[in-house]
Amino acid sequence: MQLSCPKTKLKIFVFLISLFSFSFIFQSSALAQEAVTLTVKPVRIGDDNSLLLAPGEKKQIQVKVENNSEMDLEIESQVFDFIVDEDGSTPIPVTDQLDNRWSLASWITLAPAFNYLQAGGSATVNVLIEVPENASPGGHYAMVLHSPNFTGVEDQTGAGISQRAGTLIYVLVDGVINESAYVSLFKIPNFLEKGPVPMEIKIRNESDIHITPTPKIIIKNIFGKEVASFALDSKNVFPFTERDFSDVWVKKWGFGPYTLLLEAAYGIQGQVMTAQSVIWLVPVTIIIIILLSILLIVAVVMMLKKKKENRQLPPTEDVESDTQPMNDQEQK
Structure with missing residues (x-):
């Protein structure tokens, strides 16, 4: 027993140290994820059909990305086509080649594609749109997406996985457009x-x-x-x-x-x-309650009226005594 006690204490000590280390690593990872916050301005450009461009026309616009984190970050800006989720509102960036009918990403060039932002800093990204001569009339859509570039850190904290912010760009190519x-x-x-x-x-x-x-x-x-x-x-x-x-x-x-x-x-x-x-x-329940109340009131009134009429009737005579047959002496 004397030999096992030190071993038991040692095991408990090692377990507590391991638990503390795991909790510290987990909390550090969570804090790293929560600390990364990016915002963009504006979140949409051209959704009011203000980006009406002719085939072959060029247009440069700008978007602003802000680092609201407490750490310095390198921000990578990329452009993607996107599809809309089943709810009809959530844009999902895609890397596969889409139908050129709605594609816009291949028409866009970003400069610069990388920005180093200090904590609380911001940068402007130039977005050059070059519409091809053979572009189909109608809407074309893309997303400029900004994300932290955690080289060698992302695998440890996972901070760069979900911290992204984007601007949706709506370009309307002039021409014969079907509206239905x-x-x-x-x-x-x-x-x-x-x-x-x-x-x-x-x-x-x-x-x-x-x-x-x-x-x-x-x-x-x-x-x-x-x-x-x-x-x-x-x-x-x-x-x-x-x-x-x-x-x-x-x-x-x-x-x-x-x-x-x-x-x-x-x-x-x-x-x-x-x-x-x-x-x-139709408030059926209320109507039924009102009708039942009316029927109850009518029934009570009729009962009281009948009771009153019965009180007013004169007393009835003894009909049986008046119709008794005469005895023999009275007949003589």
């Missing part, structure tokens, strides 16, 4: 006792360019009178994608059918897409 979009889904419940009324809305864009519709909801009652209206948030919808615009009509009580009209202007030509749906708002 429609409301692919406008669904509301057929019947509700009370609100709020959920609205499932999806807009499909089959144009050659992205669109930024701002749907407006107009509500009319059974008489065709407008009782409410409100606008939904505007969102970019990329070509041949669908995006969700679902929202809620915050009306609580109503009675009768209501027609919901959806209108949304889109495109550079100011076209309008429309859709409509009808909902019945």
Whole structure:
């Protein structure tokens, strides 16, 4: 026993040292990841169709990257085409060659591609866009992505994996452009006792360019009178994608059918897409309670009235005594 105690203490000591070292390494890694923060300005360029370029035209724009970390960083800037995730809003950079119909990355040159930024510092990256002579009219899209260059450090901390920031660039090539979009889904419940009324809305864009519709909801009652209206948030919808615009009509009580009209202007030509749906708002539970209350009141009134009438009736005579037969003496 005396020999095993020192060994046991030694094992415990080694275990504690190992645990402390692992915790220190893990916390250092986490702090390194949290400390790396990049921001870019602006986050979008040309989404308002301001980058309208002709085939063969050149255009230089600038983006700014800021190092909000507490450490000096070398920043690498790259340009990628991107696809939109299934939600219709999240851009995903891709390195594979995309269909040239929407590609923009191959038209862009970045200078400089590397910047050394001190903590809290910033740098400007020049973005040169050169549109080919044979470029297809319509929208072309790319992402300028900035990320820390952790040479020899990334494998240890993982800090450079997720710390990236980018600017989306929307270029509109002039020419004959097809604009076509429609409301692919406008669904509301057929019947509700009370609100709020959920609205499932999806807009499909089959144009050659992205669109930024701002749907407006107009509500009319059974008489065709407008009782409410409100606008939904505007969102970019990329070509041949669908995006969700679902929202809620915050009306609580109503009675009768209501027609919901959806209108949304889109495109550079100011076209309008429309859709409509009808909902019945009927507070069934309240109506049943009111009817039962009325029936109860009527029943009580009738019962009291009948009771009062019974009190007012005169007492009845003994009919049986009046109809008794006469005895023999009275007959004689």
